[in-house]
Amino acid sequence: MRAVIAVALLVGLYVLTLAALAGIVLVNVLFFVNDRPIALAWSAVVGAMLAFALLSGLFTIAGGSDDEVRGVPVDEQDEPELWALVRRLAAEVGTRPPDSIFVVPEANAAVSQRTRLLGLVATTRRMYVGAPLLACLTERQLSFVLAHELGHYSNRDTRLLGVVVAGRVALIRMLTKLNNRSWYHAVVGVMYAYYAKLYFAVTASLSRRQELAADATATRIAGTEAAVSSLRELPVVADAWTLFHDRHFRPAWEAGFLPTTIFEAFAGLRGSPELRSYLDEIRQNPPERVLSPYDSHPPLPERIAAVAALAVPNRGPDRPAGALLADNGAVMDRTLVSELVEELGVKQRVDWATLSHAAAQATQVDRSRRLVRVGGGSLGAVLDTLDDGGLASLLRTDLRPGSGTSGPRVRREYARGLLIGELTALVELTLADQHRARWESDWLGTTTFHGPDLTAEIEEATDDRGSTAGLRAALAGLRVDQVPTR
Template sequence: MKLLSRTVSWVLLVSVVPAAMLLVMGALVAFNVYAFTVSPVTAVKIAIGVVPTVLVLGRGLWVLAAKIDTPVHGVPVREHEQPELWALVRRFAAAAGTAPPDDIHLTAEANAGVVEDTRLLGLISTRRHLFIGAPLLAGLSAAQFAAVLTHELAHYSNRDTRFAGVAYRSRRAFAHTMNTVNRNDYLQRALHFLLRHAAARALRASRSLSRRQEIAADQAAAVAVGSAATVAAFRELAPIAGSWDAFLNNHLVAGWAAGYLPADPFGGYGRLRASLHDELAKLRANPPHEADPDDTHPPMSERIAAIDALRAPGTMRVPAGSALGLLRDPLPLLDAALLDALVPEARTKRRVDWPTLVRVGGIASLTEHTGQVLATAARLTGRPPSPHTLLDALDAGLLTELCPTDQPEAPRVRRERARLIVREGLFGAVVTTLTDAGAVVWRESWPSVGEMRLDERYRVPLPDLVDAAVADRPDTAGLRALLDSAGRPHGRQGHRGTATRNEDSRPDGIPQGGEAPWPVGQGVHRGRAPRGPDRVDPPGGPHGQPGRDGARPTRPAGR
C-alpha cells in the first residue's frame, strides 16, 4: 500500500507543472475560439496577445516530450569477468526486494547511482543500470560497500527510479518555459507568476517525498547489512569525496603539461588518503549537520542518527576486507574507469611511476618562462642557449632586454616585470641543469604534490643565489660556482632517466641534503583533471545526479 501511495504521489507531483501549462494553453485557445464565434474582429485582436503565449507554452511542452540522448558512461563490468561482484549485487538486490540491474558500469566519480530506462513516461521499464564509483571501491570496506549498494538497489524496489526521468523532463520543460517568457507582455507576465508559484509548491512537496525515499533506502541498507556497517559507510563518503577531489585537481595532473600520467593512480590515491589521516578523521567524526533547502537528501547527520537508532544487526553476510577484494585484478579496471572520465588526450600520455611524475611535473611547473628567456639571452649574446649564457646577459646589464614587450610601461614597472619573469626562467633553468647532474633530487611528499631537495654537498641557498643574479647589481658568481661544481664528474650521480619505463632510472637513493626541501605545486598544479565532454559530475558531493527516462544523467542516490 505504501508503494502504491508513493507511486501515486510521484505521478501527481511530476505532472503538476506540465498539467498547469497544458490547462492554461487549452484555456487560452478555447477562449480565443469562443471569441471568434462572437466577433471575428475581436478574436483577431485577442489572438495578437494570446498566440505568443500559447507558443511559449507549446515549446515548453515539446521539451517535455523531446528525446534526450545522453549515453551511458563508465566502463562495463561484465559478469564473466567479475563474478564475485555480480554475485554480491544479485544477493543484495534480492535482500532489497528487487531484480538485479541489467548492467554495471564503473565510473571515476566518488558516487554511486541507479538508472532505469523507461517508456511511456515511466509506466514501462526497459533496462536498469547500476553505476559504481571507483573511489568508493578503493576507499570502502566490503561491508560498507554492501551498505551503499543496498541503498541504491532499494530505490529500484521502491520504484523511485521509475518516475525520476519524468520529473527530470518536467523540470526541463518548466525551466525552458520560464526562460522564454516575455516579461514585457502582461499576459506572459501573469503566466510567469502562475507557473512560478505552482512549481514552487510542487518542488517543495517533491523534495519532501524524495527525502522520505532516501530514508526508506537507508533503512533497507541497515536491515540487510546492519546499522554499524551502514553508519560507517555513510561517515566515509565525505572523506572519500574530499580526498578524491584533491587527488584529481592536484596529484593526477602533476605531469599533465609535460605529457605524463601516473602508472599507478590508485596507489597514489591510497597514499594521499593515508597522509590526510587526521583531516579525514575529522570529516568522518563530524558529518554535515545542515543540508541545502533544495537538497533531495536529508542532512547526513540526521540520516546517520536514524540508522544508528535502528540497532539493526543485519541479515546478510558480507566478505571481510576491502571492497577491492570483490574484484579480480581490480587495478586495471579502476585505471580504465579513470581514463574513461578524462579527455581522449589522456590516452596519449606516457605512464610513469610517482617519483618520475613528481620530477617531470615539478620541472614543467618551474620552466614556463625558461625557454623564452634562454632564447632571448642567446639572441642578445650570440651564444648557445644555456644557464651560463643567461648569466652572461645578466652580468652585461641586459635584464630588461631579456623580457621585451610592445606595451608602453614606465621604466621601473618594465624592469620589475622583467625581473619576475627572468627570475622564474633562471630558476627553472638552474633546477633543470642540477637535476640532470643529479644535484637535485625529487621525491614524493604526500599530501603535497612532491618536493625537491638539493644534495647535501651543495649547502647553498638556491633561491637567494637566483635573487642575487637578477638584482639591480647582478651577482652571478654563486650560481656559476654551483653549476660548475655540479657539472664536474664528482658531482654527478647518474642521469635522471628518460621515463621510458615506469621507474626512476637514477641508480642512487634520496640523499638527505642540507638544504630544506621545496614543495612542488604550490600555486602551480591547480587545474582540474581534464574531463571528457560527456562526463557528468554529480552536484553537491557524492550521489547527487538527476534521474533519466530513456537516456539521461543518473538518478539521485544515497549520499
C-alpha cells in the same frame, strides 16, 4: 497528498508548455491581423526558435533518462562475485536487478533507468559503482551503499514516490541540456527553472524521506555497523579521491605519464602518514552543510543517527570490497583512463617517484615559459640578456598587484618577484635536466626540490645593480653545461 501534488505539477509542466506555445501563436496572429509584416516576420522567426526550445524541453521530460553511458562495463562472466552480490541485494530489497553494471571513476554509486510516461513505465536499468568505493570500502559497507541505491526502486515505497524521484531527475536533465545550447534554449530554460524550483520545494521533503527509507532498507540488509561506517567513510573516500585525481593523477597525465599501477598509487595516498590525521578528522566529524529548501538529502549526521538507532546485527563477509573483482587493479586502471583512452598510447608508465618528479617538472616548465620566450630560449641566453641590460624587457608584465593603481616602484618590485620565481624555475629545470637535482611531492601536494640552494645568486642576478657572475660561478662549480661564464 504531497506526492499527488508533485505528480500534478509534472502534468502541469505540459500545460505550461502548451500555454507558452499558444502565446507564441497568438502574438503572430495579432501581428498578422494588424498588418505588421516586419514585426510578423521577426515574431515568426523568434517564435519558431522558442517553440523548438519548448518542445525540446518537453521531449526531454517525456523521453526518460539520458542515454549517455559512463565508465567501464562489467560483464557477469568476467566479474561473477560482484554480480552475485548485486543480484542478492536486489532480491532482498524487493526490486529487479540492473540490466548492466558499470565501474566509474567517481567516489559514488548510483542506479539509473529509462522511463516513460513520467516514470510510470520503467525500461533499461543501469548500476554505476565508483572505483574509489571498490578500492576503499569493505564488502559490508559496499553492500549498504548499493542496497541504498536499489532501495530507491523498491516496491516497498509507493509508486508515486518513484515518480517524484524520476521527475526531479528529468527536470535537472532538462535544465542542463537547455542551458548548454543556444540562446533561445537558455531563455526557455529560465522559465522552466522557476517551475523546477517550485517542484523541488514541494518534493524536497519527500525526497529526504525516501533517502532515510533507503538507508533503513540498506541497514536491514548490511547491518547497523556497516551502515554507520559507510556514511562516515564516504566523505573520506570522496576527499581522498579528489586529492589523488586533482593533485597527482591529472598533472602526471598532462605531463605524459601514468603510474605503473593506479590502484596501488591510490592505496599509497590513503595510507600515507601525512594524510592519516586529516582523513580521520573527516571520518569522526563528517562535514555539515546548511539544509536548503531544495535539498534532496538529509544532513549526514541525521542519516547516521537514524541508522544507528536501528541496531541491526552485521551481515555478510567483512573483507575488502575490491576482493569482489577478479583483478581490482586492472579495473581501477581501465576505469580511470576510460575517458582519456584516445591519448593512452602516448603516456609513459613509470613508478610513483618518477611520476611525482615528472609532474613537478611540468609545473616548472609552465612557470618558466614566458622567461624562455622573452629571454632567448635557454638559461645562458637569459643570463646574457640580464648582463646586457635587458632587465627592463624581462620585467615587463601585464600583471599588476591590487587594483593596478600602485606606483611604478611597487609594480617594478612586484614584477621582479615574478622574475625571481621564473628564473628559479629555469635554473631548477636546468639542474634537473643535467641530473644535478630532482623534485619529490608528498601526498598533500607539497613539492620539495632536492638540489643546491641558489636563492642568493638568483636574487643578485635580478637586482638592478646586480650581476649574474655569482650564479654563473655556482653553476660552473656544479658542472652545469651550456651556461658560459663571462
